[in-house]
Amino acid sequence: MKKGVLLVNLGSPDSPEPKDVKKYLGEFLMDGRVIDLPYTARALLVRGIILKTRPKASAAAYKKIWWEEGSPLIVLSERLQSKIQKQVEVPVALAMRYGSMTILKGLQELVDQGVDEVLLFPLYPQFAMATTETILVKAEELRKMHFPELKIESVPAFYNKTDYIEVLSNSISSHLEGKPYEHLLFSYHGVPERHIRKSDVTKSHCKIDGSCCATPSKAHEFCYRHQCLEVTRLVAEKLQLKEGSYSTSFQSRLGFDPWLQPYTDRTIERLGKEGIKNMAIVTPAFVSDCLETLEEIAMEGEEIFHEMGGEAFTTIPCLNDDDAFVNLLSNWIQDWSKN
Ligand SMILES: C=CC1=C(C)c2cc3[nH]c(cc4nc(cc5[nH]c(cc1n2)c(C)c5CCC(=O)O)C(CCC(=O)O)=C4C)c(C)c3C=C
Numbered sequence: 001m002k003k004g005v006l007l008v009n010l011g012s013p014d015s016p017e018p019k020d021v022k023k024y025l026g027e028f029l030m031d032g033r034v035i036d037l038p039y040t041a042r043a044l045l046v047r048g049i050i051l052k053t054r055p056k057a058s059a060a061a062y063k064k065i066w067w068e069e070g071s072p073l074i075v076l077s078e079r080l081q082s083k084i085q086k087q088v089e090v091p092v093a094l095a096m097r098y099g100s101m102t103i104l105k106g107l108q109e110l111v112d113q114g115v116d117e118v119l120l121f122p123l124y125p126q127f128a129m130a131t132t133e134t135i136l137v138k139a140e141e142l143r144k145m146h147f148p149e150l151k152i153e154s155v156p157a158f159y160n161k162t163d164y165i166e167v168l169s170n171s172i173s174s175h176l177e178g179k180p181y182e183h184l185l186f187s188y189h190g191v192p193e194r195h196i197r198k199s200d201v202t203k204s205h206c207k208i209d210g211s212c213c214a215t216p217s218k219a220h221e222f223c224y225r226h227q228c229l230e231v232t233r234l235v236a237e238k239l240q241l242k243e244g245s246y247s248t249s250f251q252s253r254l255g256f257d258p259w260l261q262p263y264t265d266r267t268i269e270r271l272g273k274e275g276i277k278n279m280a281i282v283t284p285a286f287v288s289d290c291l292e293t294l295e296e297i298a299m300e301g302e303e304i305f306h307e308m309g310g311e312a313f314t315t316i317p318c319l320n321d322d323d324a325f326v327n328l329l330s331n332w333i334q335d336w337s338k339n
């Protein structure tokens, strides 16, 4: 059998113009694993409300971070793919769950090279219904419809792998070298609390009460909150961070449902109000820098901090195409391809 790899990230609009942003958000938010309402209610909310107002505001935000080569998330994912391809023998393709670089095109690219066994690699350290699960489901749908003979295996969430924690910790410490900080905030993309309960295979463990995620359970294989808290705990242990000098928060909430807390914007506000002058922020739910890190954190987050009296605000870049991260993913791919 000939093996190949499909890296999959979230995706971006084709351009930062409102019409492209609207098309992209329409596809993204109509995914029942992102907005998990019954179809009619989802369509009413997305098409009747969100898409009437949000594309203009989102387009303005995208314009602030857009690069000459395109969307940072796509460009950085392409750089990652091309560096990995130089290190491994099997073909490596790249796709996005939403937008023009579809999973169908990615699978086709591999099949055209004679691949009949694919390693599907969602570029997310933590499992979430709105990220990993929707990629797995989409790929399986496409396999059944277009490539029934293709074998697809997937890479599970890698949030607690020792070598990943080491690469992430080293990246954090190297970006903070010579930058004294009083507080390091680990900010993860949020999800509605309901998503955590839906992904709980035990149907009883996740109470989102602060302690369930620290109590061993088989629910944790699919518990986004547990996996985020574990990344913070493991990095803090590795870097020997002092209790109280770091914390976890969740960003990018949308709508009026309760999302995972504490919220990042309110946490930054609180830290500023409490007299913290130097803070750093790292965003380990994202492998590639994107709208949510470059605009919401590095621009808006910094502004909130300064308004509250804060002085130095250091945003640590995502792992992007860092050599250590490229080596890590290449090693995992090599191990799989040799088996
Ligand atoms: C109901 C909405 C959303 C859920 C649930 C959600 C989960 C989720 N998203 C990411 C990663 C990214 N999200 C990005 C942008 C983005 N996310 C939502 C909504 C939900 N995300 C929206 C509406 C947007 C678009 C921007 C905006 O209008 O604010 C991005 C950036 C994409 C880019 O082009 O740069 C990423 C990456 C994760 C990891 C996650 C759950 C864990």
Ligand SMILES: [Fe+2]
Pocket (backbone or CB within 6 Å): 189, 252
């Ligand atoms: Fe998102």
Ligand SMILES: [Fe+2]
Pocket (backbone or CB within 6 Å): 205, 206, 207, 208, 212, 213, 214, 219, 223, 225, 226
């Ligand atoms: Fe949990």
